[in-house]
Amino acid sequence: MYSEDDLLPLSGLQHLAYCPRQFALIHIEQVWAENRFTAEGQLMHRRVNEETHESRGDLHIAHAVRVRSLQYGLSGIADVVEFHRAAEGITLAGKAGRWLPFPVEYKRGKPKQGNMDEVQLCAQALCLEEMLGTGIPAGALFYGKTRRRKEIAFTDGLRTQTIQLAERMHALWSARQTPPAEFGPQCEQCSLMECCMPQHPSAIRTRRYLESIFTEDVP
Template identity: 55%
Template sequence: MNYTEDDILPLSGLQHLAFCERQCALIHIEQAWAENLYTAEGRILHERVHDSDQISRGDVRVEYATPLRSLRLGLIGKADVVEFHRIEDSDGDRWRPFPVEYKRGRPKKADVDRIQLCAQAICLEEMLDVDVPSGALFYGKTRHRQNVALDAHLRSETERNAARFHALVKAGVTPKAQYRKQCDTCSMKNLCLPKTVERRRSVDRYLMHAAREP
């Protein structure tokens, strides 16, 4: 099943969803946003990359801020960098896309960044009718580029998260706050107030329990 143009959502929302459903809802349902040092550093890094000029180096052509769209995932966005690698075969030269996503921090254990990269690859496959078997993540803190195999498991996770994202936005309901350690680095914590909501919930539970006692 493909989505329609009216269903299209920002590709960046996949990372918001994978990080926290409440954060995703605050941004994409309630249209709220707040910036902190981490998001500012990330924004500046992306702006620097997007302002670069197209370059060619032998068998590699590099394009920046490449527009992306997929009706299969119902997503639209931009790739920081797409390298086009020359491939020689019986039909002559072809150029295989290789997306590179820039991140300000360090590699993560979770698939948050890899899912976003995989969504970019699926967009490129749909737009250009080519296979995109791999890509890379570049982390600003380590200055290290990490190659990523876009295998069947990662593609399945990406499609599942895209479907969850659409379902969340369609429902239009922001999940309740639940404090976790990652909340401390979230730019939305002063809007979300996870600790305040958790304390209020604990008080409500205590009062309900006390009311039941004889």
């Protein structure tokens, strides 16, 4: 179990899944550069992240819900948590019956190639499960570009991947180690491209040096 002081931001999981160096630059070295993609994403989240509640029949919607998990050492804000009236779930103050939580995360663009968005959503579900004491089988991602909502099942595989990333994030954080740059297709849209300089000769030299240390035969 982690203490409240040891919690790391949920957003770090997404950075880590995108590139471990990006996670370390943002969260350990506190470097932040904004490009068009991050600026538009933040604007969209500002619109969503206003704490409000609303009810529509068998649906109750909470915006900007603070979530945290002491088991996995995570904290953050869920854009939206819907509560659907169901046979199982939790009780809500002033409302009859049972309600099943269903987190919804808003994204600026369209579905990405990797499953970073699914990991972030799953981490929110793990936090909500711990906080509310109920299972959450699914949630959804809403993409601003396509105006489509994609339902995501929190499978055992996705849960394991999310938990392993959380453990790796805490290990990197504890070691305060920034991994060397690995130039790849993900660098093209990375907001830290200019300060990371993954193709700079010194970055390549550093990577080769570190690789040589870790691949040397032990006598």
